[in-house]
Amino acid sequence: MFLKTLHLTIVFTLLCINSFSQLTEQEGYVPVTGGKIWYRVIGKGKGLPLLLTHGGPGGTSRSFYQFVSIGNDRPIILFDQLGSGRSGYHTDTSLLKVPFFVEQVKALVDHLSLDSFYLHGHSWGTALALEYYLKYPQGIKAIIFNSPYFSTEVWKKDADTLISTLPVSIQKAIADGERTRDFNSEAYQNANTVFAKNFGVRNTRLTSPWDTVTAPSNGFIYNYMWGPTEFTATGTLKNYDRIGSLSSITVPTLFITGEYDEARPATVARLSKLVKQSQFGIIKGAGHGTMHDNRAENIRFIASFLQSLEKTNPISK
Template sequence: MRKCLLGLFALFLLNACSTSTPSKEGFIEVEGGKIWYRIDGEGDEIPVLLLHGGPGSSSLYLEPLKELSKDRPVIFIDQLGCGRSTRITDTTLMTIEKNVEQLEQVRKALKLDRFYLYGHSWGTMLGMDYYLKYPTGIQALIFASPLFSTKIWTQDADTLIAALPKATQLAIRESEKQKNFASESYQQAMKVYYKAHVRRGENSPLLQDSLNRFFGEKVYTFMWGPSEFTATGNLLTYNRLKELAMIKVPTLLTAGEFDEARPASVRYYTSLIPGAKFEVIPDAAHVTMGDNPKENNRVLREFLSKLMR
């Protein structure tokens, strides 16, 4: 599983946007360890705080968003248990509630009084729950390829799996029935699904191997499950559909044309948030910032620039 997931991120180190803006990085003490952060860019514009996916991924694959630092500070963090942050084995720390509190500790340490909050995939779940508890200071929300209902996510996965080759479908269903997620057939089925709906581009095997140390597999499997389309962890019952109406700040939702967060579902989420906007990133799957970074950044910059007016 790790190779499949890490393969999503490998090309980003080749394509990461370079800017001349200065960077500042370090570590912040939180419950359970230290969280790594990096701030790119400077100036008086409202900063953007980025929440990566996973859970247990890292901010590496968000590198194309560094281009936004030409206009404002952009803050990358690796959540506890992955990337350059402290690795953890204590499962009591592997909850969305703990992640919310750790994020608040990061905000306080960085003295963020006004900021935009961006979340991708699992980062939208964390961002949503953080907003519900600590809304003060958040000037706008960006939910990229969001998950606000695990039930809807798994239903969407079933729809997408049904369009895959019959042998792939059978491998997934048989492995799930037997709970044998380490089987070669399940691993190969993951590759087919991920290529279609997670990351459509090709990746360098060398870079893929180099990213091996950044992925927090323990966090991913405990909180989510063995793959993107099989949820077994403590996020299995996650549902914030009713709470979406409580959002009171400008909100943008995005999804890739071939996203596992299916555009139809993301459009539905958008309808539940007062005044929210929705954009589809063409020629992209779940990792929109990797499949189509130019269009992805254009959509984000356009949204942010209108907030300044």
């Protein structure tokens, strides 16, 4: 019986290794409903792959180029959600529903034959990662929620708390804009700039030698699904709330957020407690753009978390 069990263990380990050792550095397109999504695999490390879902909605994966050093340990997979970046552009509102975004992730997972992998989301991408896990948990060995968004109501409350720390003139400009629905006024736009500088990307946005192709975000998608600014939600996600589903996560989960993040540390710490196997960390000096404000610490949290899992459970490698 021992020899039989040992044989099965060795076979399983080899199958796990073979399942992702074939994931070479590459880029391409995957057909999905409404068009094609662009993806890129970076890194030659032998660990389990890390699949990254970017923020927005309507954002791009460009900021994930700041994570290329993680590729020394494992392949990282980034892609642009349909409608933005290097994927097919569109303004078709019938495609701007959460289930369609989930199926884009599934199409990529199937295309790359990912049997075992880690899932990472940033901002809106954390909601997408959670939605994907809830529908397709198979093969996901751990999740990383970076600057998470799971509830518009909670996000708005956090934004209001942060706004209250800004100059009175900025608070008034935001209140006036939301009251009159004039989101294009000079005062409101200036207030948005001040908010972003304090809680978005606080330092200089980093560039990358990998980022060589124009890959614009899609403001139409952002406005339709979210709204005019990070602190004003008017779109289809206005009533979005998935916090109640966090307790159903059964894999190890890392919650991280910036010290000055829109996803406030106090809130993220509270959310992390809803997941049984969770860890929580604060990225010092960072706003919402954690990979720009403190790339080294952002990477350290991610890499250390995954390495610790593989050290504890070497068969997953």
